[in-house]
Amino acid sequence: MASLIRCPHCGVRPKEEFTIRGAALDRPAPDAGEAAFFDYVYLRDNPRGTYAEHWHHVAGCRRWLVVTRDTATHAVTSVVDAATAARETA
């Protein structure tokens, strides 16, 4: 795991300031059906490579961030605010 994360609001911070929620997946629409929700709640990919996660900067700005990191090299490729990311994809 990368030791230092560049929070877009707070700058470079140690990883201990963050809580990791899990994969940054899009929630299915409420009417998407049981299969879609089962996949969303229980199933996860395990790639050797880029992986996007939701991190919560609990000891800092307390905002949710989308951290994209490489699971093999631990390099963090991008850290963006989750609200910004959601608005851009919406």
Next chain:
Amino acid sequence: MAPHRLPEGGRIDRSRTLSFRFDGRAFAGHPGDTVASALLGAGVSLMGRSFKYHRPRGVVTANSAEPNALLTVGTGGRREPNCRATMVDLTDGLVAESQNRWPSLGFDVGALNGLLSPFLAAGFYYKTFMAPGRAWETLYEPFIRRAAGLGRAGYEPDPDAREKRWAHCDLFVVGGGPAGLAAALTAGRAGARVILADEDAVLGGSLLHETARIGDAPAADWLAATRAELESLPSVRLMTRTTVFGWYDDMVFGAAERVTPPGAVPAAGAPVERLWRIAAARALLATGAEERPVVFAGNDRPGITTATAALAYARRFGVAIGRKVAVFASGPGAIRTADALAAAGVGVAAVIGAGVGDAGDRPYRVLDGGLVQAARGGKALREIAVVRDGHAETLDVDALAVSGGFSPRIHLACQRGARPVWNDALGAFLAPAGTLPTAGSAAGATTLAACLEGGAAAAAISSGRWALRRRRPPSAGRGRWRGCADGPDRLREGRQGQGLRRLPERREGRRSRALGARGLRPRRARQALHDHRHGDRPGQALQRQCRQDPRRGARGGSRHGGHHDLPALLHARLLRGAGGAVDGQGLPAGAPLAAARLGRAPRRGVRGGGALDARLACPAGGRDPLAHDGGPRGGDRASRRGLADMSTLGKIEVMGPDAAVFLDRVYCNRVTDLSVGRVAYGLMLREDGFAYDDGLVCRLADDHFYLTTSTAMAGRRWRTWSSQPRRSGRNST
């Protein structure tokens, strides 16, 4: 004087004597000694027993790589097993014990294993201890458990404290020998922030026993001057007794500082050990090289040490490893070492090895081309069998200083998976490219001059950049957050109170949604209030007054400000609503004052007797409702009033235009149908449908709710739910 203590020399304070006990016997040493050097000086060469065969073992090195002299140091709660005797500073009253022997170190029954060695091949336990099956639990396992391991842990509580700290620097130098000191000096003089860590109690590394000269002065003079200069540089931090054990992502290192040596009582308030996490811009490995022993029969007898150790004991501690010392090494270094030992007062018997040269007029024999074939003795070395030009002879010696070459200590550079690279010319492995830079012996330098130059060069490579570098404050993002003026390092270096809170400045373009964007949180930022100061939403006036009035202690940043007032606020609401719903409009001017008084009363939440729509009838305005009819427990049963203390519960406020819709998704029951002024019970579910928590939902206004959760879980619940709005593009804070 102790039998092997040299009459003069050594970096010890001979004017003071420290007494200690080893295996019940009393010994004496001097400040500056380690337990190993003090025992050697007293003539004790047997310090431990081997793991399996319980062979007698003595000290082999004078540094942290000691494999044999493992002692249990300290008593009671401060008892520490498996301490290397070479790393334990001698302190007055220290108590040490040898390990892995019974009944005593001198007479160990376990040595019988040595006689059984033909039957105890590696892995013998796979075929044994199988029958009868019952005997495993009653006989075999207890016996094996007692025989296993070296030291025994203590069971008493440890009275001492340990600390954790962060540190930041531009250059992190691992190793305080000549290369490391030269690097730290170069970088420190250029103004860089340097941290120099060495695992020994004093800086110097090989300079502590080096015989060469630097410039015109002995190496010791250069060491003293360098140390003084480094201590005077404000940007240089020197850390002794610090082992750097890990190299992690983003150039973060783990280091363990032994503040109080084993067996010593910590000074008042001082920790025993400190765990450091060091974030460095650059690092340099100046860890030196480890001397290798040589393989021959009986090469583990007490009295056989490495050549560097023999030299270190003589020159640094003023202790001879024996009365008749032989040196087994190759090349001209062997005679140099023997000369140095002799000059320190150690009796040298012979020098054996390939290419060692000529004896000249030295008082000891030089067997050029000789080879040690076997070392004999029981609990101490007695003689060695040497072969030279086909001619065998036996030398009567009581100590042997051995050198099989040097291996650079590149462990830290290879820790992250890179393979070391073999170097034919040096006959050793070196750190691979792309990992940490090395300097000095760790990089394969063979002379002191090369070490000093290499260290200075490695540090000078980046020194130009350091001169311009300033300590920048953390990036303020897009200017929305007012960061603390201190840099991130101050946060880590123990000053907890500063800079941990971010107070938001103006949020442009979000005035109308400021509260909605806030969403859930236990505390409220002042700015949001400011934005809504002129809002006309019902209930805002009351909230604002509760929060801004300093008499109520309701500041945005105060930990208890919000909570302090919410029960009061709630109470005021329900006070309005005695007999019906609160319409939230046209609050009388007296309401805030009432809330204030209630707020100052002993904080007890008020909950109806369990029914969902219980009414709370309390005296209006001005009187403490709890000082009523005999105190808190007094209730009027006729009017179905009850009091319950829910002050321990987690409390969360939810505000915003979509608050009700949001809470519909948090609870499994509908909250949008809850009237203003009503309280409902809610069950919270997780995304997988499991029950998560439960509590009350109080609707204070159309867009303002007050929830309770499990005690101490408010933060966790808030964190879970605060992630929800992110999908709609709003980030809650």
